[in-house]
Amino acid sequence: MKITDTGNDIVIHGAENFNLEHIFECGQCFRWNKLDANTYLGVAYGKPLRVSQNGDMITFHSTSMHDYQYIWRRYFDIDRDYGAIQAQLQRQGVAYEDAVMPQAIRHGGGIRILAQEPFEALISFIISANNNIPRIKLIVERLCMHFGDTAEYEGEIYYTFPSAERLAQCSLADLEVIRAGFRAKYILDAAAKVASGEIAPEPLRDLDYTHAKAELLKIKGVGDKVANCIVLFGLGHYSAFPVDVWVRRIVEHCYFGGSAADCDIAEFARERFGEYGGFAQQYLFYYARELKIER
DNA sequence: CACCAGGCAAGCC
DNA sequence: GGCTTGCATGGT
Numbered sequence: 487m488k489i490t491d492t493g494n495d496i497v498i499h500g501a502e503n504f505n506l507e508h509i510f511e512c513g514q515c516f517r518w519n520k521l522d523a524n525t526y527l528g529v530a531y532g533k534p535l536r537v538s539q540n541g542d543m544i545t546f547h548s549t550s551m552h553d554y555q556y557i558w559r560r561y562f563d564i565d566r567d568y569g570a571i572q573a574q575l576q577r578q579g580v581a582y583e584d585a586v587m588p589q590a591i592r593h594g595g596g597i598r599i600l601a602q603e604p605f606e607a608l609i610s611f612i613i614s615a616n617n618n619i620p621r622i623k624l625i626v627e628r629l630c631m632h633f634g635d636t637a638e639y640e641g642e643i644y645y646t647f648p649s650a651e652r653l654a655q656c657s658l659a660d661l662e663v664i665r666a667g668f669r670a671k672y673i674l675d676a677a678a679k680v681a682s683g684e685i686a687p688e689p690l691r692d693l694d695y696t697h698a699k700a701e702l703l704k705i706k707g708v709g710d711k712v713a714n715c716i717v718l719f720g721l722g723h724y725s726a727f728p729v730d731v732w733v734r735r736i737v738e739h740c741y742f743g744g745s746a747a748d749c750d751i752a753e754f755a756r757e758r759f760g761e762y763g764g765f766a767q768q769y770l771f772y773y774a775r776e777l778k779i780e781r
Numbered sequence: 782c783a784c785c786a787g788g789c790a791a792g793c794c
Numbered sequence: 795g796g797c798t799t800g801c802a803t804g805g806t
Binding site: 513514611612614615616617618619620621622668669672706707708709710711712715728729730731732733771781 | 785786787788789790
Binding site for chain 3: 618620624666667669
């Protein structure tokens with residue numbers, strides 16, 4: 487892998503196990519939109535970015551080596567060996583005569599688990615509860631437009647994700663414009679707890695998975711599933727295995743041959759995938775959606 | 782019109 | 795403790 491600075495763009499040649507479509511269509515993030523066949527545009531860490539892919543060449547447009555090194559390199563998890571993770575999950579698959587995981591990896595092998603901002607992950611996944619992805623994206627976008635800061639990029643105006651302090655000043659009436667429904671009160675509870683320091687998301691990175699999750703469960707609107715998403719996508723706890731309707735469907739269908747209890751699915755994931763639970767979950771989620779598995 | 786969406790909290794027993 | 799129900803909103 488080689489990284490070059492063209493003066494306007496940062497270009498990676500020889501990227502492996504990296505596919506923008508897989509990365510942005512696996513449900514982990516809500517602020518990236520497809521511009522054309524090989525280009526996405528989004529905002530993270532207060533910075534808009536246009537990123538495109540041609541084969542193993544990735545171009546981060548209109549950015550600097552500084553921002554690549556300090557933001558995008560970590561955000562896109564560039565330094566992790568996904569080939570090794572996939573090989574490990576495949577070996578596990580062989581041991582259990584599991585044909586599903588190899589198929590899932592064949593379909594979504596370019597997935598990267600993005601290192602998202604913890605507060606953004608917290609609010610975004612509160613909004614995700616009993617909701618669908620297109621509408622989650624709309625609500626998050628309205629939240630940013632109304633309460634985020636502006637950021638200019640390539641001659642256009644974009645909006646950053648609002649801070650906890652800004653959201654904590656809002657009333658329920660203020661939030662009506664984002665049409666989050668019953669989730670609005672949970673957004674305010676989360677913002678208040680973070681703004682007051684009662685919950686400090688960033689330090690939860692240093693706790694173990696179980697304790698980090700337990701802290702998040704103190705927030706209204708954060709249950710087991712949402713907490714798992716936050717620790718996985720915002721705090722780098724890669725053993726987390728969030729079980730949503732799609733993962734439930736594929737796990738029940740392919741591994742249990744019928745319905746299974748929440749705790750049995752969690753135990754299955756722990757034993758089968760261990761520290762790679764989060765990666766396994768992403769491959770399964772992407773695969774289940776591609777298969778359009780019915781209930 | 783019913784049913785669903787990356788679930789959760791509150792109310793039951 | 796486990797199980798059921800209501801929930802805002804928009805799409806099919």
